[in-house]
Amino acid sequence: MSKVRVHELAKGLNLQSKELINIISGLGVEVKSHMSILEGKDLETVIGHFRKMENKKNENIKNESSKEEKKVDKSEKLEDKKNNFKDNKNFNKDKKEGFNRDNKPFNKDRKEGFNKDNRNSNRDSKDGFNKDNRNFNKDKKEGFNRDNRPFNKDRKEGFNKDNRNSNRDSKDGFNKDNRNFNKDKKEGFNRDNKPFNKDKKPGFNKDNKNFNKDGRNSKDGFNKDRNFGKDKKDFGRKFDDRKKDFLDDVVEVVDPAIEKRDARKTHLQGQEKNKKNKSLNEHKMREDRNPNLILKPAKKKNKANHKTKSDSDLEFESKVENVGEIKIPESITVKDFSESLGVNSAQVISKLIALGIMAGLNQEIDFDCASLIAEEFGKTVVLETPEITDENEILSLDYEDKAEDLVTRPPVVTVMGHVDHGKTSLLDYIRKSKVTSQEAGGITQHIGAYTVNINSNKIVFLDTPGHEAFTAMRSRGAKVTDISILVVAADDGVMPQTIEAINHSKAAGVPIIVAINKIDKDGANPERVKTELADNGLLPEDWGGDVITMPVSAKTGEGIDDLLEMVLMVAEVEELKANPNRMAIGTVIEAQLDKGRGPVATILVQKGTLNSGDMVISGTSTGRIRAMFDDKGKKIKKASPSMPAVILGLSEVPEAGSFIYAVKDEKTARGYAQRIINVQKENMIASGNKVSLDDLFNKIQDGNLKEIKIIVKTDVRGTVDAVKNSLEKLSNEEVKVNIIHGAVGGINESDVMLAAASNAIIIGFNVRPSQGAIDLSRHENVDVRTYRVIYDAIEDIKLAVKGMLAPTFVEEVIGRAEVRATFKVPGIGTVAGVYVLNGKVTRNAKVRLLRDGIILHEGEISSLKRFKDDAKELLTGYEGGLGIANYNDLKESDIIEVYIDKEVER
Numbered sequence: 001m002s003k004v005r006v007h008e009l010a011k012g013l014n015l016q017s018k019e020l021i022n023i024i025s026g027l028g029v030e031v032k033s034h035m036s037i038l039e040g041k042d043l044e045t046v047i048g049h050f051r052k053m054e055n056k057k058n059e060n061i062k063n064e065s066s067k068e069e070k071k072v073d074k075s076e077k078l079e080d081k082k083n084n085f086k087d088n089k090n091f092n093k094d095k096k097e098g099f100n101r102d103n104k105p106f107n108k109d110r111k112e113g114f115n116k117d118n119r120n121s122n123r124d125s126k127d128g129f130n131k132d133n134r135n136f137n138k139d140k141k142e143g144f145n146r147d148n149r150p151f152n153k154d155r156k157e158g159f160n161k162d163n164r165n166s167n168r169d170s171k172d173g174f175n176k177d178n179r180n181f182n183k184d185k186k187e188g189f190n191r192d193n194k195p196f197n198k199d200k201k202p203g204f205n206k207d208n209k210n211f212n213k214d215g216r217n218s219k220d221g222f223n224k225d226r227n228f229g230k231d232k233k234d235f236g237r238k239f240d241d242r243k244k245d246f247l248d249d250v251v252e253v254v255d256p257a258i259e260k261r262d263a264r265k266t267h268l269q270g271q272e273k274n275k276k277n278k279s280l281n282e283h284k285m286r287e288d289r290n291p292n293l294i295l296k297p298a299k300k301k302n303k304a305n306h307k308t309k310s311d312s313d314l315e316f317e318s319k320v321e322n323v324g325e326i327k328i329p330e331s332i333t334v335k336d337f338s339e340s341l342g343v344n345s346a347q348v349i350s351k352l353i354a355l356g357i358m359a360g361l362n363q364e365i366d367f368d369c370a371s372l373i374a375e376e377f378g379k380t381v382v383l384e385t386p387e388i389t390d391e392n393e394i395l396s397l398d399y400e401d402k403a404e405d406l407v408t409r410p411p412v413v414t415v416m417g418h419v420d421h422g423k424t425s426l427l428d429y430i431r432k433s434k435v436t437s438q439e440a441g442g443i444t445q446h447i448g449a450y451t452v453n454i455n456s457n458k459i460v461f462l463d464t465p466g467h468e469a470f471t472a473m474r475s476r477g478a479k480v481t482d483i484s485i486l487v488v489a490a491d492d493g494v495m496p497q498t499i500e501a502i503n504h505s506k507a508a509g510v511p512i513i514v515a516i517n518k519i520d521k522d523g524a525n526p527e528r529v530k531t532e533l534a535d536n537g538l539l540p541e542d543w544g545g546d547v548i549t550m551p552v553s554a555k556t557g558e559g560i561d562d563l564l565e566m567v568l569m570v571a572e573v574e575e576l577k578a579n580p581n582r583m584a585i586g587t588v589i590e591a592q593l594d595k596g597r598g599p600v601a602t603i604l605v606q607k608g609t610l611n612s613g614d615m616v617i618s619g620t621s622t623g624r625i626r627a628m629f630d631d632k633g634k635k636i637k638k639a640s641p642s643m644p645a646v647i648l649g650l651s652e653v654p655e656a657g658s659f660i661y662a663v664k665d666e667k668t669a670r671g672y673a674q675r676i677i678n679v680q681k682e683n684m685i686a687s688g689n690k691v692s693l694d695d696l697f698n699k700i701q702d703g704n705l706k707e708i709k710i711i712v713k714t715d716v717r718g719t720v721d722a723v724k725n726s727l728e729k730l731s732n733e734e735v736k737v738n739i740i741h742g743a744v745g746g747i748n749e750s751d752v753m754l755a756a757a758s759n760a761i762i763i764g765f766n767v768r769p770s771q772g773a774i775d776l777s778r779h780e781n782v783d784v785r786t787y788r789v790i791y792d793a794i795e796d797i798k799l800a801v802k803g804m805l806a807p808t809f810v811e812e813v814i815g816r817a818e819v820r821a822t823f824k825v826p827g828i829g830t831v832a833g834v835y836v837l838n839g840k841v842t843r844n845a846k847v848r849l850l851r852d853g854i855i856l857h858e859g860e861i862s863s864l865k866r867f868k869d870d871a872k873e874l875l876t877g878y879e880g881g882l883g884i885a886n887y888n889d890l891k892e893s894d895i896i897e898v899y900i901d902k903e904v905e906r
């Protein structure tokens, strides 16, 4: 093999592309993505690595085969694997050895626990490998958790997240700052799991690194940088001797994130066993020191055991208390995380790479990973517990599944792009070529989502119109889309709605695959499209970036199979999984009232399996599923994760984007519905929690707002950048001003949805919102501000940040009229024949002339007539003649916005 793409090699090795990328990076070979090509020396290095590993494994297996009958089997299998590997197939087909998603081994038996930082001991670490010292153990006695941090289900041997271990008799103690946690401690572990010894008898250096250079062969298997000695006389051996005691007596120190984990139950059981043996005073002291550490078990205080705090303890305590804690959510983008830490994102990315995690700016990292990185910068992060503000949380019907219960589910894809770039054609082509014929019934109805089969893999397409649906759902807290396909016409290039779509996907943290469409056309220029994509922050893979671009034709079908392959590959990298064996949770994609059938809802099952006959609840709508159909209109009994289904039986039409939950019985459903009604009432009273310029100051003061997100719409391109620059400069230590989207054009519904989903404010310069945007902004409580001069906007935001925004007059739009015809009246100028779309037009109001959402003129009404008579006002649905003072450029379809300046009390 002289050349191979990463994903092909991964397939051959039966690894996830992401896992393989991590391994390859660990070998010092640079790969950008699963599409990167490996060849020459790089390929040799990678193949060599896997051969070596296989050989090593086999050797070990052979060595042990005499000891255990069972292992004979295993080595045979490994031998098979080796052979398979030679054929570049099924390297790890039977997965006797586990690797978690980050290519870090796991162990399902989990007999020995490991700490979160992957700095593990591994008794049998002969098999240990990988650059970050994440040990592989063929005996699988050691467990590893989802993030490649080994853990211990049985928690017989426990290590806490931060390696803050203690020991009943305090012989093995440690503390974060290498200060003596317990003066009796003979051996300790510091925060980085580097053993230390106060008396330095076994001889550790200050950083406790490399105690024994050869330690990598240690039976205790500490990592290569922080080894215990091979020499059994040294600390390593003492540790070995005492290991059992130490582990029996281990005290669990978990943070809230860890506590949430699956192993909770067993963990607590383990604690119960160890309870009597714990040094309770130590627990208490640690708890005192860092309230974010929940020490277990320390429920009962043993006064007799309480020791007086020594000076060094107190010193330690005060230092710990002084450490600034940063609150972050369960999952956070690298960008946001860097900002929270107050460090450059490049530094964070390089630390992540050092941990074997390839993450871009907008990629999300979980809390555990973030806390590791924070430590590297000497900071402590704590889990932000969000306030319960929405219905879904109140229902509390969702819970995290155990990793072992999760199975791969099909990806859910949304197609987005500029008007006429071929979204519908692409979806139609896929649907026609990939569905129908073999499937009974064909497509009988439009249900907003459908499934296609690609080489026995499924892909679910959301057939809702573009990103509106996508953000509408997100604003209600639902994340339905896993991958977005961005359609860009090769003859037209990146257009305003393309940029909108990019920003929507980025805001939702959804990976983008670009379909460069219409390549069959004469004017097609895919390279130009790539340049424009790069200009807009999407660097194509073949240009060294990580965005997959695929030339396609929705007309001829060229490239579409490859595009779908790419979708499956991205899905694989994303590791989309769900537990099918639980009560179902899904999201309502579409819903309407059908005359004959009552409320009909298309839902997408996201967790669990929905059954016909299940009792469900969505918002205030409840009911037993009377009948259920798939996307081909076929009656079905069950719908598993990622499956779209149409359900009948709800009491009322649920809102698109709402969650739907299966519950155990009608009483439960009614109970929840009532609770939701109550919450909705409260929320109404609280008038939403969306940010507006008026309450900005209070939110900043309350510490509820660290970032002001703004969407900027302007009449000309140059203004977008000017406004962006000026506004971003307003960021200060307390709040950051972040322009999440900037574009030319009127304020549309899509902008409002993005604002609602992202909790942003919309600012328009010389542009106005469409009627739909106005209605939606009212419904969604989105603050839309329009200005004629940049200076005014900057001033407003400045004042808002200081809490001094207090204008006494605000403008109130009282109506809108459409120009249906124009007349030239000698001596007066052009008069418009108008139709009042909504509200009213009053003679003394001010008007604004809009064309495509852009303000062409602001002024006063010079004449208002109903038929031939002067009129004081024209109401909705009426026609009349309207003249604008000193203005004649009126055209059919122009919109006349009518407004008054109104005094308001603040």
Ligand SMILES: Nc1nc2c(ncn2[C@@H]2O[C@H](COP(=O)(O)OP(=O)(O)OP(=O)(O)O)[C@@H](O)[C@H]2O)c(=O)[nH]1
Binding pocket: 417, 418, 419, 420, 421, 422, 423, 424, 425, 426, 517, 518, 519, 520, 521, 552, 553, 554, 555, 556
């Ligand atoms: N030659 C060629 N024409 C295409 C291709 N894809 C779409 N078209 C044509 O482009 C036009 C617009 O395609 P649509 O699929 O309606 O585009 P859309 O993005 O769904 O448009 P909206 O729904 O209006 O946003 C239609 O006339 C299609 O026939 C293609 O690959 N090649």
